[in-house]
Amino acid sequence: MSATIVVGTQWGDEGKAKCIDYLSENIDYIVRYQGGANAGHTVSVDGETYVFHLIPSGILYPRTICVIGNGVVLDPVAFEDEIEALKKRNIDSEGRLILSEACHLVLPVHRVVDEARENQAGQRKIGTTKRGIGVSYGDKVTRIGIRLGDVFEPAYLKERLDHLLDIRNLELKSYGLEPVDSAALLDQLLAFGERVRPMTRNTSFLLNEALRAKKSVLLEGAQGTGLDIDFGTYPYVTSSNTTTGGALAGSGIQFQYVEEVIGICKAYVSRVGEGPFPTELNGSEGDRLRELGHEYGATTGRPRRCGWFDVELVRHAARVNGLTGLALTKIDVLADYDEIPIGVGYERNGERLDAFPANLSGVKVVYERMPGWKSDISGARTLADLPKACRSYIDRLEELTGVPPRFISVGPARAHTIVVD
Numbered sequence: 001m002s003a004t005i006v007v008g009t010q011w012g013d014e015g016k017a018k019c020i021d022y023l024s025e026n027i028d029y030i031v032r033y034q035g036g037a038n039a040g041h042t043v044s045v046d047g048e049t050y051v052f053h054l055i056p057s058g059i060l061y062p063r064t065i066c067v068i069g070n071g072v073v074l075d076p077v078a079f080e081d082e083i084e085a086l087k088k089r090n091i092d093s094e095g096r097l098i099l100s101e102a103c104h105l106v107l108p109v110h111r112v113v114d115e116a117r118e119n120q121a122g123q124r125k126i127g128t129t130k131r132g133i134g135v136s137y138g139d140k141v142t143r144i145g146i147r148l149g150d151v152f153e154p155a156y157l158k159e160r161l162d163h164l165l166d167i168r169n170l171e172l173k174s175y176g177l178e179p180v181d182s183a184a185l186l187d188q189l190l191a192f193g194e195r196v197r198p199m200t201r202n203t204s205f206l207l208n209e210a211l212r213a214k215k216s217v218l219l220e221g222a223q224g225t226g227l228d229i230d231f232g233t234y235p236y237v238t239s240s241n242t243t244t245g246g247a248l249a250g251s252g253i254q255f256q257y258v259e260e261v262i263g264i265c266k267a268y269v270s271r272v273g274e275g276p277f278p279t280e281l282n283g284s285e286g287d288r289l290r291e292l293g294h295e296y297g298a299t300t301g302r303p304r305r306c307g308w309f310d311v312e313l314v315r316h317a318a319r320v321n322g323l324t325g326l327a328l329t330k331i332d333v334l335a336d337y338d339e340i341p342i343g344v345g346y347e348r349n350g351e352r353l354d355a356f357p358a359n360l361s362g363v364k365v366v367y368e369r370m371p372g373w374k375s376d377i378s379g380a381r382t383l384a385d386l387p388k389a390c391r392s393y394i395d396r397l398e399e400l401t402g403v404p405p406r407f408i409s410v411g412p413a414r415a416h417t418i419v420v421d
């Protein structure tokens with residue numbers, strides 16, 4: 001048994017949760033390794049739809065153990081709300097949910113500062129989810145953050161919290177906002193600590209021991225490569241490493257255990273928030289693809305920007321993540337098109353670029369067009385069930401990206417999945 005990493009290859013919302021859910025059935029441990037409640041992972045099972053923000057979707061399988069790794073920023077309020085929402089739907093996470101003592105917390109002040117910074121930035125805003133993610137990671141990196149393990153030590157916690165609030169309250173003041181009182185927050189954090197103490201561990205130890213004992217581990221990425229703090233379209237990115245390197249740093253598992261890295265990519269592309277998007281479709285064409293794909297944010301409800309498949313972005317993801325296979329999702333959404341353009345590369349000043357550049361300004365996309373298949377493929381369960389034009393589209397994507405498809409998703413349910421042998 002070994003570890004499998006699942007990463008997004010575009011700007012998030014590639015359909016990772018559905019693939020993770022599909023792969024989870026025989027997995028012992030599922031681990032979130034970065035991001036926080038900014039993620040919105042939607043899974044459809046037996047006609048029921050579940051949206052997860054922090055808790056791995058593997059919680060739907062009664063024997064799977066779900067781990068929130070050290071690389072995640074954990075919002076106690078969002079976390080407990082999610083557990084309650086699951087309980088109401090008869091999903092009991094008791095004993096199957098484990099938190100890293102090293103994960104950083106997202107405090108209410110982080111959310112307030114996230115929103116204030118975005119408002120202050122005006123036209124230059126990032127378009128964050130306003131969940132306090134970047135502010136919490138910022139505090140981690142500047143070494144004023146609070147880790148879950150800190151909330152079990154009252155005197156130590158008080159000292160850390162006072163230090164953090166001294167700095168964050170100065171920032172709040174500069175925006176004309178009320179400072180946060182440390183006493184009430186301290187009490188809330190201590191009470192939270194008491195509730196989660198039994199589920200808090202050194203998860204790097206736990207996971208490496210599990211792998212040594214031949215258990216299987218799936219590392220569940222959030223967001224996508226285009227949103228990675230190092231490899232994405234900076235500054236329009238999230239504040240963590242969404243890629244394979246982040247999976248190792250955010251879980252503490254040894255790299256030798258990683259056997260597969262599956263890159264999830266949609267058969268077209270979407271993006272929420274600001275930032276460059278070379279293959280974006282504007283106006284009515286973009287609206288058409290958004291409606292066909294129901295592309296609205298699972299966390300914020302924002303309409304997603306939509307465009308054609310971008311080969312350079314997925315090749316970049318293949319390189320950075322070491323992808324061993326692709327899961328191609330939502331290909332059924334393209335059923336109505338006569339012709340399907342594919343962005344096969346970038347040019348700048350008339351010259352073809354050989355790789356995804358750090359700065360996309362001035363980039364023009366080179367397109368190639370494939371014939372559409374003009375039919376509903378949601379009933380297909382094998383490659384042979386797909387129309388020839390659809391298979392040609394898939395073959396061309398494999399040729400261009402250099403990564404073989406392992407899964408093809410033709411609809412939202414578990415059953416809507418073609419496994420490529």
Ligand code: IMP
Pocket residue numbers: 011012013038039040126127128129130131132133134222223227236237238239272273274
């Ligand atoms: P933040 O992660 O809330 O700081 O937002 C930074 C950027 O990442 C914004 O463009 C968000 O729209 C984007 N983002 C964050 N989480 C997700 C996600 O789960 N799916 C898609 N985009 C996301």
